[in-house]
Amino acid sequence: MALIVQKFGGSSVGDANKIKHVAKRVIETQKAGNQVVVVVSAMGDTTDELIDLAQSVAEDPYESPREMDMLLTSGERISMALLAIAINAAGAQSRSFTGSQAGIMTSAKHGDARISEVTPFRIQEALDAGDIAIVAGFQGFNKDSKDITTLGRGGSDTTAVALAAALKADVCEIYSDVDGVYTADPRVIPAARKLDSIDIESMLELAGAGAKILHIRAVEYARRHNVDLRVRSTFSTDPGTIVYSSKAGENMEEPIVSGIATDKGQAKITVIGIPDVPGKAAEVFNTVASAGANIDMIVQNTPTGSDVTDRVSDISFTLPLGDLGRVAGALDAAKANLGFRDLEQDANIGKLSVVGAGMRTHSGVSATLFSALATAGINIEMISTSEIRISVITSADQLDAAARAVHTAFELDSDVEAVVYAGTGR
Amino acid sequence: MALIVQKFGGSSVGDANKIKHVAKRVIETQKAGNQVVVVVSAMGDTTDELIDLAQSVAEDPYESPREMDMLLTSGERISMALLAIAINAAGAQSRSFTGSQAGIMTSAKHGDARISEVTPFRIQEALDAGDIAIVAGFQGFNKDSKDITTLGRGGSDTTAVALAAALKADVCEIYSDVDGVYTADPRVIPAARKLDSIDIESMLELAGAGAKILHIRAVEYARRHNVDLRVRSTFSTDPGTIVYSSKAGENMEEPIVSGIATDKGQAKITVIGIPDVPGKAAEVFNTVASAGANIDMIVQNTPTGSDVTDRVSDISFTLPLGDLGRVAGALDAAKANLGFRDLEQDANIGKLSVVGAGMRTHSGVSATLFSALATAGINIEMISTSEIRISVITSADQLDAAARAVHTAFELDSDVEAVVYAGTGR
Numbered sequence: 103m104a105l106i107v108q109k110f111g112g113s114s115v116g117d118a119n120k121i122k123h124v125a126k127r128v129i130e131t132q133k134a135g136n137q138v139v140v141v142v143s144a145m146g147d148t149t150d151e152l153i154d155l156a157q158s159v160a161e162d163p164y165e166s167p168r169e170m171d172m173l174l175t176s177g178e179r180i181s182m183a184l185l186a187i188a189i190n191a192a193g194a195q196s197r198s199f200t201g202s203q204a205g206i207m208t209s210a211k212h213g214d215a216r217i218s219e220v221t222p223f224r225i226q227e228a229l230d231a232g233d234i235a236i237v238a239g240f241q242g243f244n245k246d247s248k249d250i251t252t253l254g255r256g257g258s259d260t261t262a263v264a265l266a267a268a269l270k271a272d273v274c275e276i277y278s279d280v281d282g283v284y285t286a287d288p289r290v291i292p293a294a295r296k297l298d299s300i301d302i303e304s305m306l307e308l309a310g311a312g313a314k315i316l317h318i319r320a321v322e323y324a325r326r327h328n329v330d331l332r333v334r335s336t337f338s339t340d341p342g343t344i345v346y347s348s349k350a351g352e353n354m355e356e357p358i359v360s361g362i363a364t365d366k367g368q369a370k371i372t373v374i375g376i377p378d379v380p381g382k383a384a385e386v387f388n389t390v391a392s393a394g395a396n397i398d399m400i401v402q403n404t405p406t407g408s409d410v411t412d413r414v415s416d417i418s419f420t421l422p423l424g425d426l427g428r429v430a431g432a433l434d435a436a437k438a439n440l441g442f443r444d445l446e447q448d449a450n451i452g453k454l455s456v457v458g459a460g461m462r463t464h465s466g467v468s469a470t471l472f473s474a475l476a477t478a479g480i481n482i483e484m485i486s487t488s489e490i491r492i493s494v495i496t497s498a499d500q501l502d503a504a505a506r507a508v509h510t511a512f513e514l515d516s517d518v519e520a521v522v523y524a525g526t527g528r
Numbered sequence: 529m530a531l532i533v534q535k536f537g538g539s540s541v542g543d544a545n546k547i548k549h550v551a552k553r554v555i556e557t558q559k560a561g562n563q564v565v566v567v568v569s570a571m572g573d574t575t576d577e578l579i580d581l582a583q584s585v586a587e588d589p590y591e592s593p594r595e596m597d598m599l600l601t602s603g604e605r606i607s608m609a610l611l612a613i614a615i616n617a618a619g620a621q622s623r624s625f626t627g628s629q630a631g632i633m634t635s636a637k638h639g640d641a642r643i644s645e646v647t648p649f650r651i652q653e654a655l656d657a658g659d660i661a662i663v664a665g666f667q668g669f670n671k672d673s674k675d676i677t678t679l680g681r682g683g684s685d686t687t688a689v690a691l692a693a694a695l696k697a698d699v700c701e702i703y704s705d706v707d708g709v710y711t712a713d714p715r716v717i718p719a720a721r722k723l724d725s726i727d728i729e730s731m732l733e734l735a736g737a738g739a740k741i742l743h744i745r746a747v748e749y750a751r752r753h754n755v756d757l758r759v760r761s762t763f764s765t766d767p768g769t770i771v772y773s774s775k776a777g778e779n780m781e782e783p784i785v786s787g788i789a790t791d792k793g794q795a796k797i798t799v800i801g802i803p804d805v806p807g808k809a810a811e812v813f814n815t816v817a818s819a820g821a822n823i824d825m826i827v828q829n830t831p832t833g834s835d836v837t838d839r840v841s842d843i844s845f846t847l848p849l850g851d852l853g854r855v856a857g858a859l860d861a862a863k864a865n866l867g868f869r870d871l872e873q874d875a876n877i878g879k880l881s882v883v884g885a886g887m888r889t890h891s892g893v894s895a896t897l898f899s900a901l902a903t904a905g906i907n908i909e910m911i912s913t914s915e916i917r918i919s920v921i922t923s924a925d926q927l928d929a930a931a932r933a934v935h936t937a938f939e940l941d942s943d944v945e946a947v948v949y950a951g952t953g954r
Contacts, residue, residue, distance in 0.1 A: 156613055159551075159617065160616070161617060162617070173606060179605065180599060182598070183599035186592060188585040191585065
């Protein structure tokens with residue numbers, strides 16, 4: 103008998119009919135001879151509605167982070183109870199559990215807590231009794247404060263993966279309105295092809311490079327705990343894409359390029375004319391870090407200048423678009439201190455990443471990439487690489503054309519047009 | 529420094545503006561030098577909306593009582609978090625607690641759990657830290673099953689009284705849209721007068737006799753634990769009515785009649801021609817009890833019959849209107865067994881009760897009552913009395929006239945017209 107963890111996002115449980123549909127699917131999984139744990143997000147727009155309510159009683163409700171967590175966790179409480187009621191009414195037996203009841207222990211940071219330990223005693227009990235266990239995604243509790251916490255972005259996926267790891271589940275299925283992992287975002291590249299399988303390292307790079315299908319945090323958790331994931335659609339019977347983390351995937355053929363990710367949510371800052379003395383770059387990035395931004399790509403030009411004492415260089419880096427104003431402001435405020443000449447901001451960039459575990463053993467990937475981009479007339483502003491990824495920065499308005507050219511160059515194009523997918527919820 | 533428990537019902541926290549208003553009141557109470565614990569119900573129609581949702585995923589969601597409790601408790605979770613956010617935004621410090629976090633332990637009966645123990649350690653901690661503690665009404669948890677429970681009707685009032693008792697609060701204030709306890713329902717008797725104070729025994733009899741202002745369960749809990757209550761309006765500064773349970777009320781002058789309650793939610797069944805042999809009445813009431821109804825008043829006629837062996841009598845009793853059909857059906861089904869001749873049902877009755885602690889020491893109350901009813905031409909169908917209450921059954925259409933006549937006869941009429949009040953929530 104297999105143990106399957108199934109996670110259903112907010113759009114999968116968006117209304118009563120969808121909840122009944124999910125109930126049916128879950129029961130079918132159990133009837134096929136499996137033990138089933140279901141992790142649910144809040145219904146559709148519930149979270150946004152609760153945030154609106156909070157903003158109608160306080161200018162900045164996040165000044166009460168503990169209370170915001172108390173408020174928002176009611177969303178999953180509603181969806182999980184409704185799903186359990188629907189399952190019971192359809193003739194199976196189920197019980198719902200809050201994050202705290204499911205043993206999801208976290209750090210104390212409200213709104214963005216990290217899972218520290220998972221002790222799913224009550225879930226195991228429910229499974230042993232033949233029940234379907236429904237668990238609230240996105241939430242946990244802190245042992246010291248005894249307070250309810252939420253896990254922040256990607257929280258429900260992470261709950262599902264963490265439970266799968268703790269329960270030693272055979273697979274963790276992530277359901278949404280997308281039927282799998284594609285070689286590229288089908289909204290950008292209609293010829294994108296659904297993958298039957300992908301290795302977890304490539305999935306991690308794709309998620310990190312902006313692919314929205316799985317949250318990087320959940321993928322990283324799965325990789326660390328050897329949890330196999332299956333990405334599939336709530337509304338079709340397609341088996342979707344298996345993401346191999348365990349040894350089961352070891353014999354799988356590793357394609358040179360698994361997929362392409364694009365990201366328009368990045369911006370670029372260039373610090374011009376910074377003195378080329380040791381420690382200056384560190385000072386710049388300390389200033390950026392103090393402003394609370396995670397930087398992604400960094401390029402430093404070769405220093406220029408007539409003599410060693412007045413040599414200056416330029417440093418460019420990319421960061422999330424939403425952090426641009428704050429970071430630029432912080433750097434400007436520290437201008438005298440840091441001693442640079444000028445600051446350039448560019449909100450109009452795009453990042454294109456090519457990912458594949460096969461890159462480790464195959465050469466020529468960058469040659470194919472750069473010649474495809476050159477042929478398409480696309481200018482590259484920055485480059486960064488990992489062992490299994492190459493990312494380039496282009497201007498935002500050239501990003502889609504760049505992606506199409508590269509997708510074709512790596513022979514990823516499908517003959518049939520993909521169904522278009524939406525982003526995943528929390 | 530006094531410790532005050534304040535309970536706000538669903539209509540008091542029905543929208544963002546009302547929540548902000550309640551936040552202001554609570555802060556004022558703290559600024560006046562008090563420690564404050566606030567118990568809240570779910571916002572306005574939240575509970576009904578959640579029940580509707582449940583009914584849209586299952587024909588009878590109450591077949592999953594554990595899950596219904598999980599669902600419905602999200603209502604208070606939302607209102608308590610919003611109130612805490614509003615209080616914090618207004619410059620005071622507060623923390624919200626679920627029933628479980630507040631130490632409200634209950635029996636295991638989902639949907640209608642009884643409070644078994646209250647261990648408000650975390651509430652005391654919050655108060656000691658100078659915080660306002662917000663507690664979810666209507667909910668608790670069962671120690672053995674570790675499951676969330678709800679307290680059923682009158683649950684939030686009972687939560688407030690139970691916390692007041694456990695914390696040894698100086699007073700438990702019950703806020704609603706009514707500004708106190710009246711000598712009668714002002715919707716029926718516009719001349720009803722607001723009482724400055726009333727003794728808990730009389731309040732208990734009034735609540736039991738159909739007055740909607742306080743739930744009998746909360747009043748009974750307050751009486752047993754010597755908790756003084758204050759009934760007042762969320763939307764006025766009127767001090768309302770103090771309900772004395774403690775010794776503080778011992779010197780209070782006890783009026784002969786404190787108030788009048790009317791109840792149209794009752795029905796009458798008469799079992800005609802039942803054999804006058806020992807045990808037959810018990811059989812009848814066992815049948816009624818098996819059908820799950822609580823009976824209120826009982827009258828048995830003097831037996832009639834030509835000789836001792838075939839003497840028969842009639843038994844009349846009143847019961848909640850909603851139970852009438854079920855109980856009548858159960859009796860009919862047992863007709864052969866019970867041996868009665870006929871069954872009469874009357875859904876068209878009303879109960880009028882006159883309550884006053886002074887009845888213990890004053891005579892003449894029933895004389896005044898019956899002559900007032902006779903003068904008004906009102907027919908009395910049944911009578912029952914307690915030490916401090918006389919109740920009579922009239923026809924439903926004569927009830928209001930009866931109440932007005934009796935209110936006047938006991939000199940309870942006010943010179944000014946009362947504000948009309950609505951029923952309390954859960």
